[in-house]
Amino acid sequence: MCLLAMVVSVVQIPFNYFTGLRMTGFIFAILLLALAGLYYLSRFKNRSALSIAISVVLVNLLFAWIYFVSSGISGASLMTFTLTFFLVMIVAPRGQYVIWLVFNLLLVAAIILIEYYHPELVPNMYADRASKIVDLSATYLTSVLVIFFGTIYLKNAYNREKQQREEKTRVLEVLNTEKNKLFSIISHDLRSPMASIQSYLELMKDIQLPPEQKLQLEAELLAMVNNTQDMLYNMLLWSKSQLQGLTVHLAPVNVFKAVMTVLDIHTTFITNKRLHLTTDIDKNLTAMADLNMLQLIIRNLVGNAIKFTAPGGQISLEARQENQQCVITIRDSGTGIDPKRVPEIFSLKARSTFGTGNEKGIGLGLYLCGEYTTAQHGRIWFQNNPDKGCSFFLSFPLA
Numbered sequence: 511m512c513l514l515a516m517v518v519s520v521v522q523i524p525f526n527y528f529t530g531l532r533m534t535g536f537i538f539a540i541l542l543l544a545l546a547g548l549y550y551l552s553r554f555k556n557r558s559a560l561s562i563a564i565s566v567v568l569v570n571l572l573f574a575w576i577y578f579v580s581s582g583i584s585g586a587s588l589m590t591f592t593l594t595f596f597l598v599m600i601v602a603p604r605g606q607y608v609i610w611l612v613f614n615l616l617l618v619a620a621i622i623l624i625e626y627y628h629p630e631l632v633p634n635m636y637a638d639r640a641s642k643i644v645d646l647s648a649t650y651l652t653s654v655l656v657i658f659f660g661t662i663y664l665k666n667a668y669n670r671e672k673q674q675r676e677e678k679t680r681v682l683e684v685l686n687t688e689k690n691k692l693f694s695i696i697s698h699d700l701r702s703p704m705a706s707i708q709s710y711l712e713l714m715k716d717i718q719l720p721p722e723q724k725l726q727l728e729a730e731l732l733a734m735v736n737n738t739q740d741m742l743y744n745m746l747l748w749s750k751s752q753l754q755g756l757t758v759h760l761a762p763v764n765v766f767k768a769v770m771t772v773l774d775i776h777t778t779f780i781t782n783k784r785l786h787l788t789t790d791i792d793k794n795l796t797a798m799a800d801l802n803m804l805q806l807i808i809r810n811l812v813g814n815a816i817k818f819t820a821p822g823g824q825i826s827l828e829a830r831q832e833n834q835q836c837v838i839t840i841r842d843s844g845t846g847i848d849p850k851r852v853p854e855i856f857s858l859k860a861r862s863t864f865g866t867g868n869e870k871g872i873g874l875g876l877y878l879c880g881e882y883t884t885a886q887h888g889r890i891w892f893q894n895n896p897d898k899g900c901s902f903f904l905s906f907p908l909a
């Protein structure tokens with residue numbers, strides 16, 4: 511606003527000089543210098559409140575002076591008081607609105623009353639009728655332009671505030687969703703498998719079971735422990751990322767070694783479920799990624815493929831180079847993804863699901879996959895296979 515007032519002053523100085531209002535032009539020159547000093551005080555010395563207070567008083571007093579050397583109420587001075595008040599209301603703190611309104615009204619009332627009782631103090635300074643018309647027209651044009659740009663400034667400021675409020679609302683909604691998700695995991699999704707494990711252990715302690723039944727229970731207990739461990743691990747990683755943020759360490763990663771390490775962990779589950787696993791990975795393929803994050807993503811995707819593929823089904827894992835990208839594909843012959851769930855599949859809105867072997871999920875794994883892939887400058891997407899099952903794709907830059 512200070513810069514805008516300086517522009518107005520720069521225009522008014524030569525204009526008033528050439529229309530015969532030389533004293534008015536001189537006053538605008540003083541105003542220009544004062545505004546430059548106030549701009550420096552506000553912009554570079556961070557004394558905005560003091561700068562606003564000084565500028566409001568100074569500008570109004572100078573315009574009061576202009577009023578007496580610019581034909582008073584017959585000139586354009588009252589229009590400049592209106593324009594000044596508009597600019598003041600834009601920049602003044604909310605608590606000062608009434609103060610500056612009263613100041614403006616009292617000052618204008620005072621100079622009008624002075625002219626009314628002492629008209630000799632306000633001589634006609636216009637050389638002719640044309641000069642008066644030009645001055646009034648120019649002041650009107652300046653006022654309209656300043657009000658126009660000032661209104662745009664106000665609207666832009668309002669829209670920025672509105673966007674910030676909407677963004678804060680969205681953040682609060684996400685935080686509320688995450689909070690509800692965490693409490694859901696703690697209160698049900700994590701408690702239920704722990705209760706089942708306790709029941710298994712009590713059963714094995716109190717009842718002498720035949721060896722075959724005992725082996726079966728132990729296998730089911732191991733599967734449940736591993737599934738619960740995965741759930742807990744995902745939950746802890748998610749909680750850590752919410753509290754501390756994601757820390758990514760990008761480095762060249764041999765994709766074959768990273769993937770095979772994950773598959774070794776899942777060998778028991780694949781065998782127990784009688785699944786057929788095939789791999790086609792270039793042993794020299796190297797991606798720029800965070801090793802721990804990449805293995806977490808693959809572990810979740812392979813775990814989901816195992817969970818949602820019926821016994822005897824197929825799972826394949828491929829990794830190849832496409833242009834300058836490393837593309838990893840995890841394909842299964844499982845149940846596929848319900849089209850209704852597609853929009854929320856990588857979000858915290860994803861619902862808990864059960865696998866073909868009644869394995870419990872919490873809907874957090876794919877959310878982590880999406881977050882961690884983006885953090886590594888990668889891309890993740892999926893599609894349902896034409897026959898059955900679905901395929902997940904990961905793309906990372908080549909090292």
